């Protein structure tokens with residue numbers, strides 16, 4: 001999968017990031033999102049593949065593009081047999097977030113990215129548009145920290161696994177009212193908290209690398225983003241657990257259906273009979289082959305954002321593959337039309 005799709009998939013996230021970055025700082029999050037979706041879809045539909053969106057911009061009724069269930073790629077077209085040897089192509093599932101951190105992009109803040117994860121059919125958990133309690137941690141703590149344990153207990157475990165004192169640990173938490181007690185507990189335990197307004201995919205991925213000065217992500221964000229994070233962290237051998245959150249009382253802010261009971265019923269309809277199940281990274285991204293790709297829109301901890309120059313742009317993309325066991329940073333200069341210069345720095 002990586003061999004045949006690798007470079008094309010990189011271009012998918014690069015194009016989405018470039019499109020969004022043109023709107024960086026313009027204050028219009030919907031437009032930043034829309035152009036990223038459009039660019040991603042256009043580039044995906046030029047690839048010789050049979051793809052299906054399993055995590056996207058919503059159900060067909062809500063979103064005109066990259067909706068859940070949408071088929072993408074040249075070999076998904078009704079006339080595909082004229083172009084593709086369909087029997088030879090494996091069907092792939094794709095989870096996308098064309099502009100992850102739309103607010104960050106719209107307000108010129110760090111940490112916005114165009115991201116996706118792919119796997120063979122059935123290899124990614126088709127997460128409902130719910131919230132998810134998440135715990136991400138570095139590879140050394142994989143399977144040792146546990147989302148069912150308290151933050152205090154997990155910080156003790158993390159400190160042993162990483163061979164550093166608790167006050168040397170940094171935990172990322174989204175700044176939301178629902179996290180007030182969690183933030184207090186982490187601080188009381190002696191660790192430091194990095195509050196973020198948006199963008200918990202980037203925070204989760206930071207946990208997978210040493211040297212980012214981020215040692216855990218705790219708290220509740222969106223479930224679709226949880227699956228994309230899990231795909232990246234699974235490939236890195238890092239820790240990720242996610243548990244769906246369906247109770248509006250727990251979420252406190254945001255749109256999450258009218259009641260806990262109605263949400264449980266909705267989950268049941270989707271085939272999720274145990275709404276409290278804790279999913280591991282390997283369950284959320286269970287495919288034999290999993291690939292994550294993300295391009296920085298605005299600058300982040302591990303990737304630059306899109307930098308425009310006259311006639312072109314430079315992007316940085318992270319591609320993580322379970323197949324080749326690699327995390328590649330791809331630095332690309334894009335030449336639009338006929339640039340007078342090809343800017344290096």
Ligand SMILES: O=C(COP(=O)(O)O)[C@@H](O)[C@H](O)[C@H](O)[C@H](O)COP(=O)(O)O
Nearest residue numbers: 099100101102198199200221222225254
């Ligand atoms: O910050 C986020 C927003 O993503 P996007 O809509 O693609 O720009 C995500 O990283 C979060 O995981 C999540 O969507 C958020 O926590 C849920 O929203 P909220 O109700 O504001 O907490």
Ligand SMILES: [Mn+2]
Nearest residue numbers: 097100101225
């Ligand atoms: Mn997002």
Ligand SMILES: [Mn+2]
Nearest residue numbers: 097099100101
């Ligand atoms: Mn988004």
